[in-house]
Amino acid sequence: MPKDTGIGASPKRREDVRFLTGKGRYTDDINVAGQTHVVFLRSDVAHGTIKSIDIAAAEAMDGVVRIFTSKDFEGVGGIPCGWQITSRDGNVMQEPKHPVLAEGKVRHVGDPIAAVVAETESQARDAMEAIVVEIDELPAVIDMKKAVAEGATKVHDELDSNLCYDWGFVEENRDAVEQAMKDAAHVTTLELVNNRLIANPMEPRVAVGDYTSHDGQSTLYTTSQNPHVIRLLMGAFVLNIPEHKLRVVAPDVGGGFGTKIFHYAEEAFCTFAAKALERPVKWTSTRSEAFMSDAHGRDHVTKIELALDADHNFTAVRTETYANMGAYLSTFAPSVPTWLHGTLMAGNYKTPLVYVNVKAVFTTTVPVDAYRGAGRPEATFQLERVIDKAARELGVDPVELRRRNFIREFPYQTPVAVEYDTGDYDATMDKLLTMIDRDGFEARRKDSESRGKLRGLGINCYIEACGIAPSKLVGQLGARAGLYESATVRVNATGGLVVMTGSHSHGQGHETSFPQVVADMIGIPEDQIEIVHGDTANTPMGMGTYGSRSLAVGGSAIFRATEKIIAKAKKIAAHIMEAAEGDIELKDGKFTVAGTDKELAWGDVTLAAYVPHNYPLEDIEPGLEETAFYDPNNFTYPSGAYACEVEVDPETGKVDVLSFAAADDFGNVINPMIVEGQVHGGIAQGIGQALLENCAYDEDGQLLSASYMDYAMPRAHDFPMFQVDHSCATPCTHNPLGVKGCGEAGAIGSPPSVVNAVLDALASAGHDVGHINMPLTPAKVWAAMNNAGGTGSGTAHGRSVDGPAAKI
Amino acid sequence: MTKVTMTVNGKSRTADAEGRTLLVDWLREGLRLTGTHVGCDTSQCGACVVHVNGAPIKACTALAQELDGADVTTIEGMANADGSLGAVQQAFQDYHGLQCGFCTPGMVMSAAALLKDNPKPSEADVRHYLEGNICRCTGYHNIVKAVMAASGQEVAPVAAE
Numbered sequence: 001m002p003k004d005t006g007i008g009a010s011p012k013r014r015e016d017v018r019f020l021t022g023k024g025r026y027t028d029d030i031n032v033a034g035q036t037h038v039v040f041l042r043s044d045v046a047h048g049t050i051k052s053i054d055i056a057a058a059e060a061m062d063g064v065v066r067i068f069t070s071k072d073f074e075g076v077g078g079i080p081c082g083w084q085i086t087s088r089d090g091n092v093m094q095e096p097k098h099p100v101l102a103e104g105k106v107r108h109v110g111d112p113i114a115a116v117v118a119e120t121e122s123q124a125r126d127a128m129e130a131i132v133v134e135i136d137e138l139p140a141v142i143d144m145k146k147a148v149a150e151g152a153t154k155v156h157d158e159l160d161s162n163l164c165y166d167w168g169f170v171e172e173n174r175d176a177v178e179q180a181m182k183d184a185a186h187v188t189t190l191e192l193v194n195n196r197l198i199a200n201p202m203e204p205r206v207a208v209g210d211y212t213s214h215d216g217q218s219t220l221y222t223t224s225q226n227p228h229v230i231r232l233l234m235g236a237f238v239l240n241i242p243e244h245k246l247r248v249v250a251p252d253v254g255g256g257f258g259t260k261i262f263h264y265a266e267e268a269f270c271t272f273a274a275k276a277l278e279r280p281v282k283w284t285s286t287r288s289e290a291f292m293s294d295a296h297g298r299d300h301v302t303k304i305e306l307a308l309d310a311d312h313n314f315t316a317v318r319t320e321t322y323a324n325m326g327a328y329l330s331t332f333a334p335s336v337p338t339w340l341h342g343t344l345m346a347g348n349y350k351t352p353l354v355y356v357n358v359k360a361v362f363t364t365t366v367p368v369d370a371y372r373g374a375g376r377p378e379a380t381f382q383l384e385r386v387i388d389k390a391a392r393e394l395g396v397d398p399v400e401l402r403r404r405n406f407i408r409e410f411p412y413q414t415p416v417a418v419e420y421d422t423g424d425y426d427a428t429m430d431k432l433l434t435m436i437d438r439d440g441f442e443a444r445r446k447d448s449e450s451r452g453k454l455r456g457l458g459i460n461c462y463i464e465a466c467g468i469a470p471s472k473l474v475g476q477l478g479a480r481a482g483l484y485e486s487a488t489v490r491v492n493a494t495g496g497l498v499v500m501t502g503s504h505s506h507g508q509g510h511e512t513s514f515p516q517v518v519a520d521m522i523g524i525p526e527d528q529i530e531i532v533h534g535d536t537a538n539t540p541m542g543m544g545t546y547g548s549r550s551l552a553v554g555g556s557a558i559f560r561a562t563e564k565i566i567a568k569a570k571k572i573a574a575h576i577m578e579a580a581e582g583d584i585e586l587k588d589g590k591f592t593v594a595g596t597d598k599e600l601a602w603g604d605v606t607l608a609a610y611v612p613h614n615y616p617l618e619d620i621e622p623g624l625e626e627t628a629f630y631d632p633n634n635f636t637y638p639s640g641a642y643a644c645e646v647e648v649d650p651e652t653g654k655v656d657v658l659s660f661a662a663a664d665d666f667g668n669v670i671n672p673m674i675v676e677g678q679v680h681g682g683i684a685q686g687i688g689q690a691l692l693e694n695c696a697y698d699e700d701g702q703l704l705s706a707s708y709m710d711y712a713m714p715r716a717h718d719f720p721m722f723q724v725d726h727s728c729a730t731p732c733t734h735n736p737l738g739v740k741g742c743g744e745a746g747a748i749g750s751p752p753s754v755v756n757a758v759l760d761a762l763a764s765a766g767h768d769v770g771h772i773n774m775p776l777t778p779a780k781v782w783a784a785m786n787n788a789g790g791t792g793s794g795t796a797h798g799r800s801v802d803g804p805a806a807k808i
Numbered sequence: 809m810t811k812v813t814m815t816v817n818g819k820s821r822t823a824d825a826e827g828r829t830l831l832v833d834w835l836r837e838g839l840r841l842t843g844t845h846v847g848c849d850t851s852q853c854g855a856c857v858v859h860v861n862g863a864p865i866k867a868c869t870a871l872a873q874e875l876d877g878a879d880v881t882t883i884e885g886m887a888n889a890d891g892s893l894g895a896v897q898q899a900f901q902d903y904h905g906l907q908c909g910f911c912t913p914g915m916v917m918s919a920a921a922l923l924k925d926n927p928k929p930s931e932a933d934v935r936h937y938l939e940g941n942i943c944r945c946t947g948y949h950n951i952v953k954a955v956m957a958a959s960g961q962e963v964a965p966v967a968a969e
Contacts, residue, residue, distance in 0.1 A: 010967045012901050019909025020897040020916065022843015022883035029842035122828070202847045202855060202910040202944050254845070254910025255944050287848035507908030507945045672967035677904050677950060684947030708852035708942070716948040717935040746947075 006520035010673035013512040015505070024252045027206035027223050032280035035208070036065050038270065039124035040283070041114040041131050042292065043106035046142075046364040046701020047155070048135035050104060053114055058130040063123030065277060067131070068115040068269070070103040076272065079265055080237040081329035084478045085165045085338050085360070093165035093360070096156040098328035098367075100238070100265045100272070106135060107155055107327035108364050109703050110292025115269055117281055140701030144301055144322040144361040155327055155362040164325050164360035165334065169342040170416065177355040180316035184307035188390035193773045194378045196299035196324065196695040198711060199371045201506075203254020204285040205294065209270030213278055216245055220271045224250040225260045225504050226544020231536050232481070233263040233331065239272055243536075246271075250534045253506035257685070258370040259294045260506065261546045262331040266293070291706040296695055297371020299324035300337060304382045306390055314405045316353040317345055319382060323360045326367035333369040334360060339477045340375030340465070340547075346414035347383045348425045348461045348639060349405040354415045364701045370546065372685055372747040376464045384460035384752035389770065392763070398756070399429065399438075402461055411733075418465055420637045422730035423665060425461060431663040432459070432641040435723050444645070445764065454648040455658075456761025459641065462749035466741035467552030467636035467732070484631035485549065486540035487557035489565050491624035493610035495524070495603035499561075500532045502542010503554030508678070508743065510550060513671040517555055517737065521562050523588040524602055540627055548741030551670060552636050556735045560628035563736075568620060569605050575616040576600060576608060636732045636740040640664035644687075644753040648761040653782030655691055655758055661723040662749065667731040667740040675742045679724045682746020688714040689747075690754035694775050712775070814878045816841070817885030825872035832856040832867035835882060843883040843913050847942070854941030857914035857921075858882045864921035866914075866940070883913035886920065896920045896958045904966050905954030907945035915941050919955045928959055 003009040018024050055067045078097040085093045097103075102111045114131055118124035139153045146152060147162040155162055168174060181187055208221040218241055224230050227248040234248075235241040253260060266283050273281045285293065300321050307316040323337030342356035391398035406425045413419045441457050448455035468474075471482035486502040497518060503510060515529035532538055542554070566586055573591035574581040583594040589602040608615055609624040645659045662679055669675050692712035696704040705711040731738030751774060758776050762769055762785055769784040809824040816839060823838030835841045835858070844867055847855035856867040859881040886894045893901060896919050906912040915938070922929060922937045929937065934955045935948070943951060953963045 013904065015909070016901040016906060017893065019906055019912050020883075020893060020900055021887055022841065022913055024843070024909050026842075026845070026910065028846070029836075122826070200944055202853060202908065202942065203845070204847065252909065254847075255908040257944065284846075287850070287853070509907070673904050676967055677907060677946060680947035680949040681907065681945045682947075684949075685944070707850045708848050709850050713852075713942050713944070714947075715935075715942065716938040716952065717932075719935075719948055721931070721952070722947065722949050 005526060006516055007670050009516060010671055011512060011526060013509050015509065015511045026203055026252045026254055027208060027221050028284050030208055030221050030251070032208060032210050035280040035282050036117050036119060036277065037121040037124050038115050038117045038273065038281050038283045039121065039128045040112040040266070041116065041128045041133065042289070043102065043109055043111040043113055045106065045135055045137050046109050046140035047138040048106050049138065050102060050106060050113065051134040051136055054132040055114065058116060058127040061123070061127040061130060063119035064127045065117040065119065068101065068273060069113070070099055070101040073100050076100060077238040079263055079268065079328070080233050081334065082233070082331045082480050083335040084480065085167055085334045086478065087165045088168040088171055093334055094159045094163070095329060096159055100268050108366050109701060110366055111327065112265060115273070117273055117277065140699065141364045142697050142699060142701055144324055144363060147361050147363055148359060155364055162362040164329070164362055167338050167358045169338070169356045173353055173355050173415065177316045177318050177353045180353050181305060181307050181318065184315055185310040186308045186394060188306045188386055188393055189303065190386045190389050190771055191303045192382065192385060192771055194298045194300040194302065194381055195689060195774045197297045197371055197689055197693050198291055198695050199257040199259035199294060199297055200713060201255030201257055201260065204287055204290045205260065205264065205266065206284045207267045207270040208280060208282045209274030210280045211275040211278060217247065218245060218271050218275060219247045219249065220267055221249045221251065222267050223253050223260055225253065225256040225506055225546055227504065227534060227536050228502060228541050229544055230263050230267060234268050234271060238268045247537045250504055253504070256506045257372045258297065258374055258546060261544070262295050262369055288707055291711065292366055292703055295330045295367045295369035296326065297368065298378060299368050300378045302382055304386045306386045308390060312394065312396060312401055312404055314349050314351040317351050318355045319345060320357045323358055324365065324368045325360050325362055326365045327362060328367050330367040330369035333367060335478065336370050336375040337378070341379045343416045343418045343465060344376050344379035344463065345383065346416050347380070348407060348463050350407045351405065352415060365697055372682065373744045374547070376744065377748045377751060380462045380748050381752050384462070385755060385771065388756045392768070399459055403429065418635060421634060421733040423463070423637060423639045424728060424730050425639060427728040428639065428663040428665050429461065429641040431725055431728050432643055432661055435661040435663060435725060436643045436645070436659065448647050454650055454761040454765050456646050456648065456757040456759065456764065457643065458753040458756025458760055459643045460749065460752040460756060461639070461641050462745070463637055463639040464744060464748050465635035466548035466638055466744065467632050467735065468547030468549045469635060470633055471631050481543070482631065483543050484629050485554040485557045486542040486627065486629050487554065487561045488540050488625065488627040489558065489561040491565055491606050491609070493607050495528065495606045497529045498532055499529060499558055500539045501554055501558060502539055502544065503550040504533050504545045506545070508545065508550055509671070509674045513551070513674055514555065514558055516670050517558055518562050521566065522586065522602060548743040551737065551739050552732065552735055552741045553630055553632055555737055555739065556632070557628045557630035559736045560630050561626045564626035564628060565624060568624060568626070571616060571620055572608050573600050573605050576614055632735060634734050636667070636735065638664060638666050638740040638742065638745050640745060640749055642749040642753045644757040646754065646757040646761055648758060648781060650765065650785060653778035653785065655776055655781060657687060657720055657754065659720055659723065660687065660750070662746065663725045663728060664742065664745055665728045665730055666726050666742045667729055668738040669726055669729070670739065672726070675726060676724050678742045679746045680722050682744060683722055683750045684714055684719060685747045686750025687719065687754055690751040690774050690776060692718065692775050810873055812872050812876050814875060814880050816880045817882060827873060829872045830868050831870040831872050831875060834872035835867060841882055841884050845910055845913055847910065852942065853911070854914040854918060855911050857917040857941065859917060859921065864918055883916060886916060896923065899954040899958035903950050903954040903957055903963065905946065905951045911941060911943045915943065915951060919958065922955065923959050928961060929955070931956065
């Protein structure tokens with residue numbers, strides 16, 4: 001029987017009412033009195049030297065307040081990078097300056113050259129068009145392998161090369177892995193591309209800077225997943241504003257998916273310009289601008305080798321990946337192909353030896369950083385694709401090959417640093433197979449064939465590391481910040497609570513799910529609890545929401561702070577009821593004394609805390625407000641098994657997804673409705689990556705997919721209804737809620753099953769094509785079936801490398 | 809600048825418009841009705857769908873000056889007279905048809921228009937009708953359920969499939 005309230009219930013979301021009635025307050029809805037508007041002049045070439053910027057005509061135009069170029073930013077810091085990777089040779093990564101406005105050179109289409117501040121946005125845009133910029137074009141640097149070749153054009157003249165770092169993991173295993181490859185009964189090799197994507201939250205980025213001269217306070221309203229992180233990075237590294245003089249507010253935010261984690265130049269610009277002009281400055285990104293200024297995701301070019309013994313046990317995995325950093329290092333960029341990717345290369349399997357090599361490369365493209373899953377989809381895709389390929393080469397069932405190699409004993413120390421605490425990969429696989437009626441597949445395939453279609457079934461597993469992250473560990477790995485989370489629980493005199501959290505909700509429904517936790521602990525209705533988030537002025541220093549961490553880390557902080565509240569409340573109750581503290585119990589919002597009929601309501605105790613007439617003042621302070629900072633001691637490890645069934649039209653190569661099933665182990669679940677919604681959204685993004693989405697640059701560095709006319713965003717008719725299940729739960733052992741995180745699973749787990757399914761469909765008609773690079777567009781699938789090339793190999797980016805068929 | 813007057817959510821409203829002012833900007837900046845959102849610049853995303861003279865349009869495709877005298881309904885006008893959520897809005901909440909809420913106003917306006925034309929749509933009807941509305945959060949699963957439920961058709965309750 002589903003619960004009505006508390007942990008495990010699915011109450012309707014309280015935030016929905018404002019969103020459904022047009023009362024949401026997104027950043028673009030904020031206008032500050034006296035506001036000006038800024039429009040950025042962005043580079044329309046990928047790479048070049050700025051010879052001159054003539055702003056004279058533009059400055060004279062109606063409404064123009066001031067035009068800024070890089071010379072106005074002397075003494076201002078660059079946009080910082082939050083993670084430092086060390087290369088195999090012991091050197092730290094190359095880290096170029098990322099100026100707020102381009103200095104001397106432009107390095108990608110969209111690089112901001114000048115900023116026009118005017119009374120209205122239209123006036124700013126008109127004036128922007130009157131600026132004359134002279135650029136000496138330099139060769140674009142697009143192909144990663146060419147970028148690191150001898151003599152390649154350098155993106156940053158001051159660096160040694162375009163190689164940001166060359167990372168080996170675990171370097172000590174390198175020779176042993178080489179030996180295992182030689183000793184193997186079978187080695188399956190696969191070269192693949194993890195296609196470059198654009199996160200595309202539906203709300204474009206917005207920033208509003210404000211400054212009050214009488215107290216020297218700067219305020220930034222911004223579309224961020226982590227306002228405290230923005231305050232820290234921008235205040236300390238770019239603009240030199242101490243935290244107490246800088247407030248960052250991220251109100252309702254219309255989706256993030258990673259790309260709103262990072263500190264962006266436009267945020268620094270609006271904050272800086274508001275102070276310089278002593279007027280508010282607002283920037284609203286157009287969607288076209290978003291395509292060329294929001295950090296992109298994925299873009300890995302990989303070779304993976306899987307070694308097996310004669311009994312089909314995996315004996316070693318080796319991968320070599322080229323990871324695109326773009327032109328500058330975005331906030332988390334260096335960590336994505338390394339610690340969020342290499343550490344997952346054991347997958348769900350007891351492979352004893354793993355070696356991962358990642359070469360991170362600068363190119364003249366938009367910076368690349370975390371996008372839903374961040375590193376873990378890239379790891380999962382390689383592993384689950386190469387296993388399927390191995391099964392096909394060996395003529396064995398892909399499910400049985402996986403099962404043969406499943407990890408079954410926990411905790412399990414992987415050869416890639418992380419230790420899985422719990423999991424049951426057989427359980428999720430068993431569940432999945434019952435969901436999809438695998439036994440009935442052959443009959444369904446025959447039905448498709450009778451209609452001239454090819455049917456395929458693809459299955460894969462995944463594991464991810466979420467609940468990011470243990471601060472001490474990530475500090476050793478190169479993180480320049482801690483990754484704890486914070487919560488302050490304020491109990492009011494009449495018993496209601498306000499929970500101020502460092503987590504940030506931009507679709508996850510924290511205002512609904514977090515109260516479920518607190519309500520359960522105290523035994524009061526959820527409507528007694530209010531969640532405050534998104535404003536550095538009224539929340540404790542916290543690291544925000546990404547990496548499926550809100551509940552596992554932020555929720556655990558709320559749990560700990562509420563524990564402190566309950567402990568103090570029990571002391572007060574013990575005093576009032578003249579009982580021993582150890583005998584006090586709290587249940588259903590009532591304090592009782594064990595073995596007696598004495599009881600005291602929650603509200604009586606909270607009132608006593610603020611009206612301390614009968615109160616143990618000699619032992620404890622009045623008031624009832626507690627803060628906790630929770631720092632996890634391990635990652636969490638959600639896992640699962642996914643299946644996709646497709647039909648391919650052999651005449652056109654078009655793929656239809658007929659069904660998609662996900663059996664996930666998220667540990668304990670607080671709100672099943674919200675969890676399922678997260679999985680649905682993740683699956684849609686994963687299917688989008690597999691079949692539709694591709695961020696394409698041409699050889700000259702022009703962004704070909706720069707609008708919704710060119711970038712294939714998934715629509716409602718691209719999907720079937722999804723089957724999702726989270727009943728196989730092995731609770732996390734090291735956080736107080738036993739939760740693992742669910743936000744990224746769908747995007748991590750789904751691309752391999754889609755591709756596996758399409759290849760299975762093609763194989764059923766005798767087309768054993770080995771691999772097709774995502775997205776599996778009709779043109780690529782048709783070309784693969786007809787040996788027409790264009791299946792894509794070698795390097796990323798649509799047109800320049802994928803062969804003729806990929807142009808379509 | 810020209811004064812433009814329309815009936816918006818049942819009330820006569822007047823605000824300035826330049827020749828190039830789009831309906832969506834007139835609503836958002838002129839009337840401060842910020843429930844109608846701008847998610848793209850190519851009329852693809854559908855976050856700005858409103859009803860003009862009873863039919864759904866993308867408010868980024870119309871010039872305000874050309875709509876002088878029009879009757880416009882926005883998301884702010886979709887609740888019942890007593891302030892409770894209208895049927896489509898309520899179904900979106902009941903079936904978790906929204907997450908970040910940004911595409912939601914356009915989704916609700918499109919869904920309401922669909923149900924006016926086709927009171928009992930099939931799942932395929934809903935999916936095809938919503939082609940012009942992009943959602944990045946939900947995978948459309950619960951949006952489709954919400955629209956079906958708003959039409960009075962039976963759908964599985966949330967978190968029970």
